[in-house]
Structure formats: C-alpha cells, structure tokens
Amino acid sequence: MTGKLKFLLFSYFSVIFALFLYSFTQVDLNLTLSEISIFQTLQKNFQYIGFFQRTESSIIFSLILIFLFLFYGVFLFLSLKNKISSKYLFYLVFGTFLLLVFSYNAFSYDLFNYIFDAKIVTHYQQNPFLAKPSDFVGDEMLNFMRWTHRFYPYGLSWLILTVPLSIIGGNIFLTTFFLFKLLAGLSYLGSGYLIYKISQNLFPKNKISNTLFFALNPLVLIEGLISAHNDMPMVFITLLSFYLYLNKRKSASFLVYIFSVGIKYATAALAPSFLYLWISEKLKKKINWEKFFIFNLFLSLLVVIYASIRTTFQPWYFLLSFAIASFVFRKFYIFIPSVVISVTTALIYLVYVFMTDYAKDYPQIISNVEYIGLFFIVFFPAVYFLKTRLNSYH
Secondary structure, three states: OOHHHHHHHHHHHHHHHHHHHHHHHHOOOOOOOOOOHHHHHHHHHHHHHHHHOHHHHHHHHHHHHHHHHHHHHHHHHHHHOOOOOHHHHHHHHHHHHHHHOOOOOOOOOHHHHHHHHHHHHHOOOOOOOOOOHHHOOOOHHHHHOOOOOOOOOOOHHHHHHHHHHHHHHOOOHHHHHHHHHHHHHHHHHHHHHHHHHHHHHHOHHHHHHHHHHHHOOHHHHHHHHHOOOOHHHHHHHHHHHHHHHHOOOHHHHHHHHHHHHHHHOHHHHHHHHHHHHHHHHHHOOOOOHHHHHHHHHHHHHHHHHHHHHHOOOOHHHHHHHHHHHOOOOOOHHHHHHHHHHHHHHHHHHHHHHHHOOOOOOHHHHHHHHHHHHHHHHHHHHHHHHHHHHHHHHO
C-alpha cells in the first residue's frame, strides 16, 4: 500500500468515525442507552448538540456528508483506474462495517419496531400479526418508539431471523439493540462479498469498482449500516440467490429467493427474472447477464415507485436497487441517476437533522427536495441521449 493510499484510508476512516460519533447526537430524548453515569453525561452532551444546537449540528453533518461523497468519488475513480487492490478493498469495507455497526440508528426509528415485533413473540408470547406494540401498555420501549399502533407488516422470514436475536438478547435492550445492528452489519459485509464474487464470475475486470459502488455509497452507509433497515438482510439474501444460481445450485437459489420475499415482500417483483432464468435453462439459451441485471434494476425501481405511492417515499427503498445497479453502474443512464438519488437522499437527511420530521414545514420541504431530485434524474440522461443523437448526425 502506497503512502498516498494509506493517507486516503486514514482520512476516510476519520470521516467514518465522525459519522459514528455524530449518530449519537440523534439519540431519542426518552432513551437512556446506559446507566453508567459517565456515559449518561456523554449522551446528554451529544443530545444537546443534536436537539438544541440544530444549526451547528447541521453544519457538522453537512461537512461529514460532503467528505463522504468526496471519498466515495475518489475511491470509485481509483478503482476504475485499477489503482485499488482486493486487499485495500477489504480494508475499506471491513473497516467501515467495524465502525458503523456500533453506531446509533440516527435517522430512523424502524429498528425499535423490529426489536419490539420479535419481543412480542419472545417476551409476551403473542402473535405480532395480531398484536401491536401499543397493546403492551407500560413497556418502557414505547417511550421512544414510533408507529406503535401498527401490526407486524413484514414476512415470516424476518421473524425467523430476528426472534433468535431477541432470545439471545434476553429482554436486555442494549444487548438486543446491538444484535440487531450486527445482523444489518453482517448483511452489509455479506452483500459486499457477494457483489465481489458475482462480479468476479461475470464481470471480472469490474469486481472492485462494482463492490465499492455499493459498499461506500453514503445512502447505503446511512440506511443499511446506521439505520439498519431490514432491506439490508433482504439485499444480502437476494444476492445470495443470484450467487447460488451462478454456482449451479439452482434449487437452493430459488429457495433462498423465496426466503428473501418473506422478509419484506419487495423482492417478489423480481419473480419474472427468475422465471427468465428457469426458461433459459430449459431452452438451453445463453443468459445475457448484463441485460438480466438491468431488467432486475427496472423491476426493483417499480417497487420503489409502488411503495412511494402506497405510503410515502423513503430513501432506504433504494437499497435493493443500488445492489443490483452495482453490476451495471458504468452505464451513464444508471450512474448519473444513482448519484442524483444519493445526493437527494443526503439532502433529506440534512433537512431532518435541521428541522426534525415533526416541524410544520418538513413534509413540504422534503417534497420539494424529492421533486428537484426527480427532475435531475430525468434531465441528465435526457441531455446525454440528446447529445449522443446529435453527434451521430454529424
């Protein structure tokens, strides 16, 4: 490893560590992470910055985001120039995991709902499909949760993954919290590994850049590692189904795919692509894997559109799309929208930090940010294709 790469690595991890620390400025005011007095004092100091010094907090977070995108661009550029080895890739991805897996879920409360859903099974011995968190009046977790009135909205597969964590956690909140974070973190690591291995098989020259496109993307870091959404395990298991298929374990591939559908249902939209694999196998047709991933990307984006119309748009809906896009991101019409989406979601986090989602004007401002992002998602590819068409006439 050269001196310049060592310096880049050190600088990058300094930013990641800053992000780790910053996450604790967003600890809910009704939540005490530790009974140890020194940790309580630190927590209150961090909370004071996040909740009562919002301008300063927003400036700090803005700087962290700027450097995250800067390093993302630098490492992606170096990988495209073949200047990053597999060993260096491992340092980047594993080091990122190691720091952020212990962060607080700063930008979403969903992790608490995951914990409570499993707790309904393990502690209250009830069915989360029929019982909701608000039914258990007096539980201390209700003090810092949201969406306590909803029934369990996910599939059986998610309970299969999370109930054992709840049992091991033994109804101790902090232990259970980090077990759930570890599940998301290991899914992040596993997803990076599978993108690398699938690329090694199908697009060997791009294996490092493909992995970095996903693993260092700020959206993936914030939603997959920090907020620890269950989309991250869903992504890992979906990629595992692709990997198994490539390794001639087709029955296992389809079973794993079905399990992924049972986490959050979103991957059900990919069923046509698995049908395509099955038909191609029967007809002994060669699979165009680039077109296969582009088709899957299109299907995953339909899920984002449907979910956004059904409820509201949420940045973590794109985690599956970014994982699939990693295999074909070099195409302009995929890369540019990916960058725009990443920047747009970063602005959403920034508005959240500055205002909180309780603010009166928050929904309208977020809608404006989303519309601007959507405009540029369409604008840049349209300009590119128009320019390409005009050049073809000369």
